[in-house]
Amino acid sequence: MIQNSVPYKEKSIVFIGFMGSGKTTIGEAVAKKLYRDFIDIDQTIESEYGLSVTEIFNQYGEEEFREREKALIKKYSLHRLKVISVGGGAFLQEEIRNTCLENCIVFFLDLSWDSWKDRLDILVESRPVLQGRSIDDIRELFYNRKGIYALHNSKLNTDDLNVEEVSQYVIDSLKTSWELYN
Ligand SMILES: Nc1ncnc2c1ncn2[C@@H]1O[C@H](COP(=O)(O)OP(=O)(O)O)[C@@H](O)[C@H]1O
Ligand SMILES: O=C(O)C1=C[C@@H](OP(=O)(O)O)[C@@H](O)[C@H](O)C1
Numbered sequence: 428m429i430q431n432s433v434p435y436k437e438k439s440i441v442f443i444g445f446m447g448s449g450k451t452t453i454g455e456a457v458a459k460k461l462y463r464d465f466i467d468i469d470q471t472i473e474s475e476y477g478l479s480v481t482e483i484f485n486q487y488g489e490e491e492f493r494e495r496e497k498a499l500i501k502k503y504s505l506h507r508l509k510v511i512s513v514g515g516g517a518f519l520q521e522e523i524r525n526t527c528l529e530n531c532i533v534f535f536l537d538l539s540w541d542s543w544k545d546r547l548d549i550l551v552e553s554r555p556v557l558q559g560r561s562i563d564d565i566r567e568l569f570y571n572r573k574g575i576y577a578l579h580n581s582k583l584n585t586d587d588l589n590v591e592e593v594s595q596y597v598i599d600s601l602k603t604s605w606e607l608y609n
């Protein structure tokens with residue numbers, strides 16, 4: 428296993444999981460509690476282009492978005508003391524999985540299909556990957572994507588937890604691992 432020189436406590440935290448699982452919301456809350464900078468990769472790309480992710484997909488194509496996503500994650504995963512939320516498709520790319528797992532603490536926010544589907548209506552407009560798909564297609568995507576999130580350092584099922592409870596669980600779990608591995 429590749430070792431890097433960043434002390435365990437200073438490693439950046441990366442949130443992964445399916446679209447709408449709460450990476451952006453929880454990442455921001457955790458960053459605030461830890462007094463760390465928060466970086467949301469989608470928001471960073473949106474500010475660079477001055478466009479929403481949906482508009483970037485429509486005007487420049489998914490491939491260009493994926494390249495920018497990869498470049499930014501490769502850069503920020505080498506920074507210390509950040510909280511980074513990546514898009515739900517980021518872990519499809521091996522280079523992204525590798526850089527995050529080698530340099531950061533990767534936290535998987537898991538959610539059951541039954542809980543997730545209640546969020547579908549609020550997600551579609553801003554998630555181009557969901558647009559024009561039937562509910563059966565989306566369910567298939569949901570289960571297929573589970574495989575890419577299997578590589579992580581910690582995981583939490585958030586079905587019955589609100590934002591505050593999830594954030595606090597993440598903090599408690601990090602504190603335990605910082606004590607154990609210090
Ligand atoms: N634990 C939670 N309980 C209820 N709603 C949540 C929770 N976490 C996130 N949400 C809501 O789900 C939606 C998607 O969250 P978001 O943070 O954008 O997810 P992601 O970044 O993983 O796509 C938002 O409306 C957010 O307020
Ligand atoms: O899963 C995906 O392929 C995507 C997830 C989105 O991020 P969230 O997971 O934050 O919704 C965003 O990166 C883009 O719409 C593509």
Ligand SMILES: [Mg+2]
Binds near residue numbers: 450512
């Ligand atoms: Mg997000």
